[in-house]
Amino acid sequence: MVAQNIFFYVIAAVMVAAAVVVVTNRNVVRAALALIVVFAGVAAQYILLAAEFVATTQVLVYIGAIMVLMLFGIMLTRARIGQDPEMTNERWWVGLITALLLAGVMGYALIDHFGSDPLPEDRRLVAVGGSNTATVSDAIFSQYLIPFEVISVLLLSALVGAIVIARKDR
Amino acid sequence: MLNQFLLLGAVLFCIGVYGVIARKNTVLVLMSIELILNAVNINLIAFGAMNGDIAGAVFALFVIAVAAAEVGVGLAMVLIIYRNRSSVDLDDVDSMRG
Numbered sequence: 001m002v003a004q005n006i007f008f009y010v011i012a013a014v015m016v017a018a019a020v021v022v023v024t025n026r027n028v029v030r031a032a033l034a035l036i037v038v039f040a041g042v043a044a045q046y047i048l049l050a051a052e053f054v055a056t057t058q059v060l061v062y063i064g065a066i067m068v069l070m071l072f073g074i075m076l077t078r079a080r081i082g083q084d085p086e087m088t089n090e091r092w093w094v095g096l097i098t099a100l101l102l103a104g105v106m107g108y109a110l111i112d113h114f115g116s117d118p119l120p121e122d123r124r125l126v127a128v129g130g131s132n133t134a135t136v137s138d139a140i141f142s143q144y145l146i147p148f149e150v151i152s153v154l155l156l157s158a159l160v161g162a163i164v165i166a167r168k169d170r
Numbered sequence: 171m172l173n174q175f176l177l178l179g180a181v182l183f184c185i186g187v188y189g190v191i192a193r194k195n196t197v198l199v200l201m202s203i204e205l206i207l208n209a210v211n212i213n214l215i216a217f218g219a220m221n222g223d224i225a226g227a228v229f230a231l232f233v234i235a236v237a238a239a240e241v242g243v244g245l246a247m248v249l250i251i252y253r254n255r256s257s258v259d260l261d262d263v264d265s266m267r268g
Contacts, residue, residue, distance in 0.1 A: 005174075012178045019182055019205055023189030028198060035201050038182070042208045045175065049219045051227045054211075054234075061234050066204065066241050073197045073245040077252040086259070088192050095191030103184040110176045117172040119219055135224045136231070144228050151235045158239035162246035 004048055011048075015041035026087050028074050032067065039063050049119075053133040175216035182209035196248045196258040200241065207237045 014037065021034035039062040046055035089095075140148050182205055189202025211230045218226020252258050 008174060012174070015178070016181055016185070019185040022201055022205060023185055023193065023198075028195060031198060031201060035204065038205065039208065042212060045178070045212055046215055046230075049175065049215045051215045051219070051230070054215060054227050054230050057231060057234055058211075061238055062204070062208075066238060069241055069245055070197065070201060073200075073248055076249055077197060077258045087195050087198060089194055089261075092192035095188045098191060099184040099188035102187055103180060106180040106183070107177060110173060110180060114173050114176055117220060119172050119175075119216070120222065132224065132227065136227050139224045139228050140231070144225075147232060151232055155235055155239050159242050162242040165243070166246035166249045 008045070008048055011041050011044045015045075024088075028087070029071070032070050032074060035070070036063055036067055039067070050132055052131075053136050172216055172220050175212055179209040179212040179216070182206075182212070194260050196251065196260055196263075197245075199260065200244050200248070203244075204237065204241070207233055 018034040018037035018041070022031045022038065025031045025034065039058060043055040043058040043063075046052070046058060186202045186205035186209060189205065190199055193199050193202060211233050214226045214230045214233070216226075218224065218230075248258055251263060255262055
């Protein structure tokens with residue numbers, strides 16, 4: 001448990017630092033690369049919470065697919081590869097105040113309500129063979145079958161819609 | 171402890187909110203939205219681990235799928251805005267300003 005806590009805090013510190021780079025760096029590509037670090041850290045936190053299937057999906061979908069899309073978007077919109085002072089609003093402090101207020105409210109609520117709730121030592125759900133992946137697949141294909149199908153159709157229609165929107169010959 | 175995961179999620183969420191408000195470039199705003207969605211996913215998984223319920227992981231997977239759809243449509247819209255206006259600056263997209 002101690003080792004898990006040490007890893008948690010190390011990964012969390014890296015994630016927060018990289019997230020700050022994402023929202024403050026003037027170089028778009030550097031911000032995108034920092035976002036990859038955040039996604040990898042999130043995957044590591046999933047592993048700490050024994051959600052290994054979600055961690056794998058995170059790496060495949062976010063780092064593998066979404067970040068490639070983002071980099072394509074950066075290149076196709078020819079955002080200047082390099083320093084650009086025009087990446088942040090003049091009134092960025094409004095966002096800072098909002099974020100700090102939100103952090104205060106959420107931090108107070110979380111500490112007040114979940115201050116001492118422990119997590120179970122062994123986070124595997126031992127319904128099927130002691131692995132969370134088997135439990136996830138069982139849940140998706142029985143209890144959550146209809147939401148799963150709806151999300152498949154949503155993904156298909158969204159991607160077809162994206163192609164139609166971005167197509168040139170209209 | 172459950173709280174450390176929830177607080178990490180809250181911090182990432184707030185950084186994402188700052189990015190959405192403060193950034194001018196549309197692609198960077200989309201990246202900040204991804205930060206927010208990831209923060210929410212950490213919370214879902216942490217609550218699932220606390221309750222010993224797999225629903226948290228299942229809903230995190232659904233959020234990841236919706237995020238993929240959102241990025242696809244969002245970047246298509248960014249591309250068409252860039253094609254029409256030669257700029258992805260959010261301040262230039264003001265035709266509906268009252």
